[in-house]
Amino acid sequence: MKPPAVAEKSEAVKPEAQPMAKQDNNVVMAAPDATPVAEAQLSQQQAASEKVAAPGATSTAAAQQTGAASTTQKASIEDSYQSLLKTIDGWKTAWSAQNADNYLSYYATDFTPADGESLDAWKNGRRSALARPSWIKIELGEPQVAIVDSHAIVRFDQHYQANNYEDKVVKELEMVKENGEWKIKKEDSL
Structure with missing residues (x-):
């Protein structure tokens, strides 16, 4: 899977949108190949946080402290992002392999079926749907991802x-x- 476009939850992403990195309180989005514009946005936020991060420190020390925190945050964001993509790929693979137990393991314990049926009824329906065809092939396009906490x-x-x-x-x-693992809480076809 190639690196996906990334956006804040409230922002629409056009297919040609460039990956970006952003950190705003507990809202984090990232892509490994963030654009210079995104880096500039992150740098502006880092500059603003210098005053908060190290009120009595020199600007060089504050910048170093902020830079170290930013590097750690970027690594954490990237880990979460890669973990999410790996989960989606595992879900797709289990579905294509018609492995019902593995497929259902990707859903949260409080998963809410879209049609309002009970979780047990939904699981039984999914097991039947996976067993019915002689083969299944799933292709996914480039995902758009928004991560908040x-x-x-x-x-x-x-x-x-x-x-x-x-x-x-x-x-x-x-x-x-x-x-500690990404699970599907809700699934909708738009």
Whole structure:
């Protein structure tokens, strides 16, 4: 999977949008190849935080302190981001392999089915849907990701193919950290 476009939850992302890095309180978004504009935005935020981070320090010491924190934050953001992408790839692989137990393990314990049915009824329906076709192939487009603390919204084009059915939708996953792992809390086809 190539690096996806990244955006704040409230900001629409156009397919041609460049990956960006941003840190604002507990709102973090990142991409490994952040653009110079994003770096400038981050630098402006770092400059503003110098006054808060080290009120009595010289500007050089404050900049070094802020730079070290920024590097640590970027690494943490990147780890969370890569973990999220790995989870989505594992979910897709389990679905394509028709491995119901593995597929369902990617859903949070408080997952909310879109149609209002109970979680147990939804799981039974998914098990049947996975067993029905003789093969399943899933292709996902480049995801758009917004991460806020331990919550994420991921949106991508999804192409589902099986021997008996095919569709293309825009999928949106609301994901949460559960026991340190990303899980799907809500799933919608837009």
